[in-house]
Amino acid sequence: xxHELASKYDPKEVEDRLYRKWxxxxxxxxxxxxxKPNYCIVIPPPNVTGQLHMGHALDETLQDILIxxxxxxxYNVLWQPGTDHASIATEMxxxxxxxxxxxxxxxxxxxxxxxxAWAWKEKYENRIISQLxxxxxxxxxxxxxxxxxxxxxxxxxxxxxxxxxxxxxxxxAKIINWCPECKTSLSDAEVEYEDQPGFFWHIRYPYKDGxxxxxxxxxxxxxxxxxxxxxxxxxxxxxxxxxxxxLILPLVGREIPVIEDEYVDKEFGTGAxxxxxxxxxxxxxxxxxxxxxxxxILNDDGTISDxxxxxxGMDRYEARKAIVEDLKEQGFLxxxxxxxxxxxxxxxxxxxxxPMIKPQWFVKMDELAKPxxxxxxSGELRFYPERYAKIYLNWMENIRDWCISRQLWWGHxxxxxxxxxxxxxxxxxxxxxxxxxxxCTHFHQDEDVLDTWFSSALWPFSTLGWPEETELYKxxxxxxxxxxxxxxxxxxxxxxxxxxxxxxxxxxFKDVLMHGIVRDSQGRKMSKSLGNGIxxxxxxxxxxxxxxxxxxxTGNAPGNDMRYYDExxxxxxxxxxxxxxxxxxxxxxxxxxxxxxxxxADLTAADRWILSKFxxxxxxxxxxxxxxxxxxxxxxxxxxxxxxxxxxxxxMVKTRLYAEPCKDRTAAMWTLVTVLSGALKLxxxxxxxxxxxxxxxxxxxxxxxxxxxxxxxxxxxxxPHETEEVDAMKEAIRGIRDVRTQMQxxxxxxxxxxxxxxxxxxQDIFREGASFLAPLAFAEEVRVQADMTGVEATAVSIPLHxxxxxxxxxxxxxxxxxxARLGKEKERLEGEIGRLEKKLSNPGFxxxxxxxxxxxxxxxxxRYKEQLHQVEEQLARLS
RNA sequence: GGAGAUAUAGCUCAGUUGGUCAGAGCGCUGCGUUCACAUCGCAGAGGUCGUUGGUUCGAGCCCAACUAUCUCUACCA
Numbered sequence: 001x002x003h004e005l006a007s008k009y010d011p012k013e014v015e016d017r018l019y020r021k022w023x024x025x026x027x028x029x030x031x032x033x034x035x036k037p038n039y040c041i042v043i044p045p046p047n048v049t050g051q052l053h054m055g056h057a058l059d060e061t062l063q064d065i066l067i068x069x070x071x072x073x074x075y076n077v078l079w080q081p082g083t084d085h086a087s088i089a090t091e092m093x094x095x096x097x098x099x100x101x102x103x104x105x106x107x108x109x110x111x112x113x114x115x116x117a118w119a120w121k122e123k124y125e126n127r128i129i130s131q132l133x134x135x136x137x138x139x140x141x142x143x144x145x146x147x148x149x150x151x152x153x154x155x156x157x158x159x160x161x162x163x164x165x166x167x168x169x170x171x172x173a174k175i176i177n178w179c180p181e182c183k184t185s186l187s188d189a190e191v192e193y194e195d196q197p198g199f200f201w202h203i204r205y206p207y208k209d210g211x212x213x214x215x216x217x218x219x220x221x222x223x224x225x226x227x228x229x230x231x232x233x234x235x236x237x238x239x240x241x242x243x244x245x246x247l248i249l250p251l252v253g254r255e256i257p258v259i260e261d262e263y264v265d266k267e268f269g270t271g272a273x274x275x276x277x278x279x280x281x282x283x284x285x286x287x288x289x290x291x292x293x294x295x296x297i298l299n300d301d302g303t304i305s306d307x308x309x310x311x312x313g314m315d316r317y318e319a320r321k322a323i324v325e326d327l328k329e330q331g332f333l334x335x336x337x338x339x340x341x342x343x344x345x346x347x348x349x350x351x352x353x354x355p356m357i358k359p360q361w362f363v364k365m366d367e368l369a370k371p372x373x374x375x376x377x378s379g380e381l382r383f384y385p386e387r388y389a390k391i392y393l394n395w396m397e398n399i400r401d402w403c404i405s406r407q408l409w410w411g412h413x414x415x416x417x418x419x420x421x422x423x424x425x426x427x428x429x430x431x432x433x434x435x436x437x438x439x440c441t442h443f444h445q446d447e448d449v450l451d452t453w454f455s456s457a458l459w460p461f462s463t464l465g466w467p468e469e470t471e472l473y474k475x476x477x478x479x480x481x482x483x484x485x486x487x488x489x490x491x492x493x494x495x496x497x498x499x500x501x502x503x504x505x506x507x508x509f510k511d512v513l514m515h516g517i518v519r520d521s522q523g524r525k526m527s528k529s530l531g532n533g534i535x536x537x538x539x540x541x542x543x544x545x546x547x548x549x550x551x552x553x554t555g556n557a558p559g560n561d562m563r564y565y566d567e568x569x570x571x572x573x574x575x576x577x578x579x580x581x582x583x584x585x586x587x588x589x590x591x592x593x594x595x596x597x598x599x600x601a602d603l604t605a606a607d608r609w610i611l612s613k614f615x616x617x618x619x620x621x622x623x624x625x626x627x628x629x630x631x632x633x634x635x636x637x638x639x640x641x642x643x644x645x646x647x648x649x650x651x652m653v654k655t656r657l658y659a660e661p662c663k664d665r666t667a668a669m670w671t672l673v674t675v676l677s678g679a680l681k682l683x684x685x686x687x688x689x690x691x692x693x694x695x696x697x698x699x700x701x702x703x704x705x706x707x708x709x710x711x712x713x714x715x716x717x718x719x720p721h722e723t724e725e726v727d728a729m730k731e732a733i734r735g736i737r738d739v740r741t742q743m744q745x746x747x748x749x750x751x752x753x754x755x756x757x758x759x760x761x762x763q764d765i766f767r768e769g770a771s772f773l774a775p776l777a778f779a780e781e782v783r784v785q786a787d788m789t790g791v792e793a794t795a796v797s798i799p800l801h802x803x804x805x806x807x808x809x810x811x812x813x814x815x816x817x818x819x820a821r822l823g824k825e826k827e828r829l830e831g832e833i834g835r836l837e838k839k840l841s842n843p844g845f846x847x848x849x850x851x852x853x854x855x856x857x858x859x860x861x862x863r864y865k866e867q868l869h870q871v872e873e874q875l876a877r878l879s
Numbered sequence: 880g881g882a883g884a885u886a887u888a889g890c891u892c893a894g895u896u897g898g899u900c901a902g903a904g905c906g907c908u909g910c911g912u913u914c915a916c917a918u919c920g921c922a923g924a925g926g927u928c929g930u931u932g933g934u935u936c937g938a939g940c941c942c943a944a945c946u947a948u949c950u951c952u953a954c955c956a
Contacts, residue, residue, distance in 0.1 A: 007916065193953085200956090218956060231956095265955055273956045282954045342953090355954095385895090387883065391951070394882065398953085486951090521891085523949095555892055555904070560884085561950090563891065567905055574918040585915030629895075635903075650915075658914090734922090741922045747911060844936030845898095853898050853937095860899080 005587065005697070009580035011544025014693045019133060022692075027706050028138045030472070031076030039075040040476035041067060042460045043139060044484045044492070045147065047086035049093060049124045052131035054518035054526060054552075054564060055485060057536040060137050061549045062515060063483045065630055067138055068685035072710040078476050080463050081132070081139035083125055085148045087411035087452040088182065088348055094120060094410065110409050117410045121146075134537060136545050136688045138706070143472075145463045147455040148412065155462035156412045156455045157429055159503055163363065164416075164427040169404075171416075171425065173359040175284040176403050177344060180302030180316075181351035184407040185360050187451055188400060189490050191344040191353050200339035201324060202270065204332050205230055208246040208255060214239070215334055217269040219341050220279075221327070222320040224249065225308045226297040227256055229275040231286055234260040236271050250332040251323065252309065261286050278357050294357055300407075302354060316354070361405040361414060361448070369399050372498035381497065381507055384628045385559040388486060388514045395490050402495075404451045411449030418444055457495035460508035467503075477504065481511040481628075486559065489514070513628050516561035518552070523563055534564050546687035547573040553686060554634045575638055576690050579683075582646045583694040586672045589657045598670045600716070602663060604656075605765055606772070607671040608719035609726035610649040613640065614675045619713035621682050630686075637682045645675060648730060652772040673698055678711045725765045729773060732766075732805050735798040736777040742821065743796070745812060750780040754795070757803035758786050766803070793877040794818075799825070799870035801863050815878060822875050829868040836861040 022028060031038075041063050046056055063079065071077045094117055095105055105113055129144065145152060163169040177186040201221045204213035214230055227249055232239035242258045249256050263286055264273050277287025278294040287294060297308045304311045304319045311319045327333040344353040373396050375381040376389050383389040405414060417431040418424070421440035426432045431443040455462070460482070464473040478500070484493060493512060500508030518534075520526055526533040539548045550572035556562040600608065617640045624633040653668040677698045684691040684705050695705040702708060736753065745751075753773070755766050763784050766773065770782040783790075794813055795806040836857055839845055846854055 005915095008918070216956080220956090263954085263956095268955055270956095275956090280954080280956080282956075285954085341956095391883070394952075489951095523891095557893070557895090560892090565891070565905085568891080570918075571904055577918045578916065581916035581919085583915085588915070624895095627895075631893075632895085635893075639903085646916085647920080651920095737921065738923090741910070744910085747921085839937085842936060846936085848936050849898065856899080 005580070005584045007581065007584070009544075009577045009690060011546065011576075011689065012541075015134075015136070015540075015545055015689045018689050018692050019136065022138065022704070022706065023141070025704070027704060028079070028140050029142060030078035030140045030476070031071075032471075032475070033076055036074060036076045038078075038475050039067075039070040040078045040080065040479040041481055041483065042080040042463055042479055043082060044482075044488075045082045045084035045145075045456070045459060046128050046132075047089055048083040048121050048128065048146065049086070049090050050128055052128060052135075052536050054534055054536055056132070057135060057548060058515055058518055058552045058562075059483060059485065060132055060135050061552050062513065062630060064135070064137050064549075064688070065553065065685040066481060066483070066513075066625075066628075068688060068706065069625055069710060071138075071706060072681065072684070072708060074709070076475070078143070078472075079137070079139045080143060080145070080476075080479075081129070081137075081141060082145035082459075082463055083128060083147070084452065084456060085121070085146065085411060087406060087408055087449060088184070089452075090117065090120070091408050091410040092182065092348060105409070113409050131537060134540055134545060136549065138688070143463075147452075147459070151465065152455060152458070152462045153412055155458050155466055156450065157415045158467050159458060159499070160415055160450070160454075161427055161429070162503070168364045168367065169361060170364065171359060171361050173357055174362070175278075175281050175355050175357050176360050177346075177353045178298075178300070178356040178358065179346040179349065179351055179353055180298075180300065181349045182346065182408075183300045185356075185358055185403055185405060186346060186353065187403045187453075189453075190347050192347045192350075193342045193344055195340055196343045198339050198341050198343075200269070200337045201327075202334040202336070203250065203274075203327055204334055205247040205250060205256075205274070206332075207242075208248050211245075214242060214247060214258065214272050215270045216272045216274045218274055219339060220320070221323050222304070222311070222316055223276040223279045223297070224274060224323065225252060225304065225311065225319075226276040226278050226295040227252075227254075227274045228277060228287065228292040228295060229256050229259050229290065231259050231261045231264050231273045231275050232271060233264040233266045234262065236264070236266045238271060250330065251326055259286075259290050259292075261289065279355050281355055284355070284357065296357060298354055298356060360403050361416075361446075361450075363402040363404055365399045365401050368498040368502055369396050371501045372396055372494065375497060375501065375507055380510070382511050384511060384513045385557075388489060388512070388559065391486070392489055392494055396494055402451075404454050405446075405448040406451055407447075408449050411452065412455055414446040414448050414450060416446040418446065420444060453491050453495055456492055457499040458503070460496055460500060461504050477508075478506045479509045481513055482509040483513045483515070486514045486516060511628070514559045516556075516559060519561055519563050521563055521565050523561075526564075539569060543569045543573040544576065544689070546576050546690050549688075550575065550634060550638075550686055553630045554638070556631060558628060558631070575642065576687060578642055578646060579687075579690060580694070582641070582650060583676060583680075583698065585650060586669075586676055587697055590669060590673065592661065592666065592669070594666065594670045594673055598667060598674075600719075602667050603671065604664070604667065605722045605726055605768055606649065606652045607667055608722040610644065610671060610675050611717045612719045612723045613644050614678055614711075615713055615717040618678065618682065618711035622710070622712070625685075633682075634686050637679065637686070641679050641683070645679065649675070651776055652769075655771040655775065677708075681705060681708050681711055684708075725762075726769070728762075728801055728803075729766065729769050732798070732800050732803070733773065733776045735800065736805060736807065739796055739798060739807065739821075740778060743809065743812060743817075745778075745809065747778060749812075750778055751807050751809060752781040752783065753777050753779040754783045754785065754791055754806040754808075755803055756785055756788060756791065756806065759802045760786075762802050797822070797870065797874040799867035799874075801866065804870045804874075819875065819878055822871050822878070826868065826871045826875070829864050829871065833861060833864045833868065836864070 044059060067077055067079045177191050179186055198219050200217050200219060202215055202217045204215050206213050216230060230247055243260050245258050246255045263282060275283045275286050277283050277292050278296045295307050297305055299305045302316045304314050306312050346353055376393055415427060415429060417426045419435040419440050420442035422438040424435050424437040434441045460479050461477050464477050466473055496508050500506060520532040524532060547569050551569045617636060621633045621636055656665055656668040659665055680691040680695050692705045757763055766784045774782045791806050792808050795808040798805040840857060
């Protein structure tokens with residue numbers, strides 16, 4: 001059973017090979033075992049033409065951890081993969097590509113454009129999927145879906161028709177956000193507001209009767225072209241007499257009224273507001289209340305329309321300049337002041353959005369939002385961390401109707417048909433035979449497509465086969481957890497919740513695990529424009545997928561942003577290497593068949609100690625994972641492996657391993673293999689590759705670690721006494737090393753170490769541990785005894801619990817220094833004892849604190865007193 | 880305008896039901912290359928847990944106020 005493993009772990013040699021093995025053996029396939037509980041996560045579908053970035057890496061790692069653990073716990077598991085068509089993002093890329101060829105969308109036409117889009121999709125969908133595989137993602141790839149594949153498109157139409165028939169989808173000419181660059185409407189969620197420096201132009205609007213002016217202020221003077229009123233607050237004394245009078249709109253000459261409306265804030269600006277119903281959401285509302293004309297002054301590309309008179313055809317910003325110039329020249333401009341204001345921009349292209357009135361399709365939200373709000377308030381839907389529930393609720397409770405139509409080509413075309421004769425709208429999967437209104441047989445389909453998020457909202461059930469009652473759907477819906485970034489709570493999470501509730505009657509998932517953003521080392525968001533993005537694939541290539549995964553889950557709290565550093569990945573890589581070498585050590589020494597189980601009576605205190613520690617770890621790791629505390633779990637497993645297992649247990653058993661085969665050696669080997677393979681299992685969800693590789697050597701009879709039984713706490717491995725005793729020995733060793741370092745004793749200098757204790761049981765434990773106490777404490781001889789026989793007065797003493805360790809260092813010792821050291825120790829112990837004395841004499845503490853806490857403090861005090869006594873005795877001997 | 884988050888060792892961050900919780904990694908100091916590992920080992924220095932009050936026998940941990948930074952959200956022309 002000799003194993004020849006390299007002294008360094010090489011992820012490249014392992015990862016692709018193991019991933020292939022997993023795939024070929026069908027380990028990722030969704031379980032269908034009737035007797036088992038089910039567990040399902042749907043992947044947040046990456047953009048089909050996108051590339052893997054750190055956000056994906058984090059998101060996918062978290063999901064894979066949950067999925068792999070559940071699989072080991074014996075669930076039927078489905079991690080449902082797929083990709084999103086990302087309507088606007090993909091279309092932008094295509095348009096850009098066309099532009100490089102000197103073409104435009106319009107020139108090639110819808111048919112040709114879609115042909116290219118599908119070709120593009122075919123070309124790139126594999127790229128993102130193979131990148132996810134590089135991370136180790138254990139999705140059931142055989143079930144990969146795409147938001148525009150047949151089934152999902154059908155689900156989209158189904159929902160659209162359903163909502164339309166229910167009156168929850170309607171078409172209306174309302175004011176919407178328009179992107180002049182992409183030439184499409186946008187939902188409110190797609191508008192990003194940013195503060196931009198601008199100006200406040202004060203302009204005079206003269207009364208028609210020549211009796212003076214009203215002064216208004218605006219940040220967008222070009223919209224003056226569409227003004228149809230000036231509004232003042234009804235309470236405003238200053239303008240009381242003006243209401244109802246007519247004004248002449250400068251440059252345009254149109255007569256517009258002065259109206260009064262509550263919306264106007266008396267305190268802001270001049271207290272008089274120009275009203276442009278066609279280009280401002282507020283003005284739109286005011287316009288409706290006062291029956292004002294809506295004059296659209298912009299074309300779809302952001303140039304001034306024919307309604308703009310001499311400015312027609314100019315770009316909106318050129319027009320702004322020209323209008324300001326003209327106002328100035330004609331004496332209407334009163335003043336200009338710098339003014340910071342909030343500008344809405346398109347989140348994709350960052351072009352300033354223009355409010356416009358356009359006929360668009362909307363989802364009526366108030367009714368849909370109610371159950372989605374209730375689900376969170378009742379606790380049925382839970383956010384981890386909880387604070388995100390507040391953010392969700394705040395948005396849901398103030399939600400407005402969702403504009404779902406887009407003037408794009410790549411996406412789900414709206415299933416609405418218009419009668420060529422009378423314009424009647426018929427919504428359905430196909431055009432009707434004849435118009436229900438006029439009987440005409442000619443129809444044309446709505447040109448627009450749906451917001452990408454309309455289909456994403458159905459993802460948790462459309463991917464499982466809905467609206468068909470498939471086996472998959474029945475088994476795995478509702479899903480268990482959703483894992484995603486807080487940046488898409490509104491876009492996606494909220495919409496899936498109300499969609500699931502409305503169409504399936506169930507919440508699409510119970511738990512929502514939110515994570516933050518991976519930032520660069522300076523805390524900046526990674527972005528293309530800054531060029532500060534880190535490519536996860538390069539990181540994997542350099543350090544391995546396990547190292548990247550481990551880095552992304554450790555050292556940051558759920559829901560918080562994190563910074564990426566190479567140094568962090570190096571640390572994870574080093575951990576993988578440490579584990580590799582520890583395993584190599586175990587395998588090197590594995591020369592025999594080991595028994596399945598071991599009688600506790602055959603184990604030493606050290607063996608029982610590590611089993612106990614592992615037992616506790618298994619319990620804590622499972623509990624932490626159940627609470628989505630993945631980082632804490634990873635930390636606990638790492639420190640167990642590195643500190644307890646490598647630094648202590650392996651060192652403790654070495655002498656036993658180097659002995660000839662015997663029962664004691666077997667016990668050590670059994671414990672090593674048992675604990676290590678258990679630790680590998682706990683680590684597997686986090687570091688799937690290296691754990692599988694090592695497990696295959698340690699447990700060659702098992703096919704894979706992926707379906708190895710997840711460790712659970714077992715009472716048979718609970719050894720509280722040994723845990724305490726071995727921890728005491730660790731303390732003794734540390735104390736001895738510390739003293740030797742302080743005394744600057746060379747590691748080459750071996751000594752005798754004498755443990756003195758009048759407790760027979762403690763003596764036994766230390767005698768048993770002598771085989772490792774000696775090498776770890778640099779001793780050539782270890783003596784355990786009840787009295788001071790043979791201990792010179794000048795020996796260095798280390799006070800321990802129920803025991804003192806002595807090291808006779810002979811002439812190496814400077815007695816004055818040793819006295820000083822012990823004096824300091826005495827001072828420290830006296831301080832601790834005094835502190836505890838005060839605490840324990842406080843009746844408030846002893847009376848109100850739990851008994852266990854009080855007892856703990858008492859025991860601590862007793863212990864310090866013992867140690868103090870030992871120090872004092874030694875000081876007496878030295879003088 | 881509203882809401883939320885963060886403020887803990889030189890740096891980046893953990894610390895989840897208030898009682899060994901003052902921690903980790905990196906960095907730093909000293910020592911170390913006997914057969915798992917220098918992608919390592921051993922020992923160590925370093926913080927009155929943003930400020931001020933409060934609740935409590937006891938508070939990084941709960942409450943209030945304040946300061947600083949960040950984020951989300953909102954129609955103030």
